[in-house]
Amino acid sequence: GENVEQHPSTLSVQEGDSAVIKCTYSDSASNYFPWYKQELGKGPQLIIDIRSNVGEKKDQRIAVTLNKTAKHFSLHITETQPEDSAVYFCAASMNNQGGKLIFGQGTELSVKP
């Protein structure tokens, strides 16, 4: 079955710097790659997603890139702010699998003022 690896497990940056989180997946049939943000004491919330027919997607300060050949995708956050501090999860999914997501292990991002 699909396996998703996420790195790093923790990331600390200064406010205003960029942060990059990377994930790799194992099943080439996966074609949907969402990123979730989980704030302390809350459930995960989708921040951006990408499907396999595009290589990059941006939404203000966040962007996701996908390399299908290498089977990896990355989350980029620019101009980080303290409110970006949270745990971020990547996930992978594919068609006709009941909408199931396979999650990475998570990255705890800390943005220092």
Added chain:
Amino acid sequence: NAGVTQTPKFRVLKTGQSMTLLCAQDMNHEYMYWYRQDPGMGLRLIHYSVGEGTTAKGEVPDGYNVSRLKKQNFLLGLESAAPSQTSVYFCASIPTAGLYPHEQYFGPGTRLTVT
């Protein structure tokens, strides 16, 4: 519109006790999921349901049972709790997967401790 709600928020059980976690959604979603979250392991799928009256196993189903008697509710049961089931449990839902995967909407979680 409350979205996805979970009851209870916190619970402490002794080994061998049983309990049921309730997930409710008011978005008329077809598909519902139960995950457990453990440090360094992300979210792992326990069971899921693709419609009222249906359930299916996920990655880590052992020790858990589920029921989906009503479309808006998805129950997760622990028949005989073990310390290894100490975790944070999340419920999620989507309108329908159809051909393509879809954003999942998560509840706020239930923190369960088994002593």
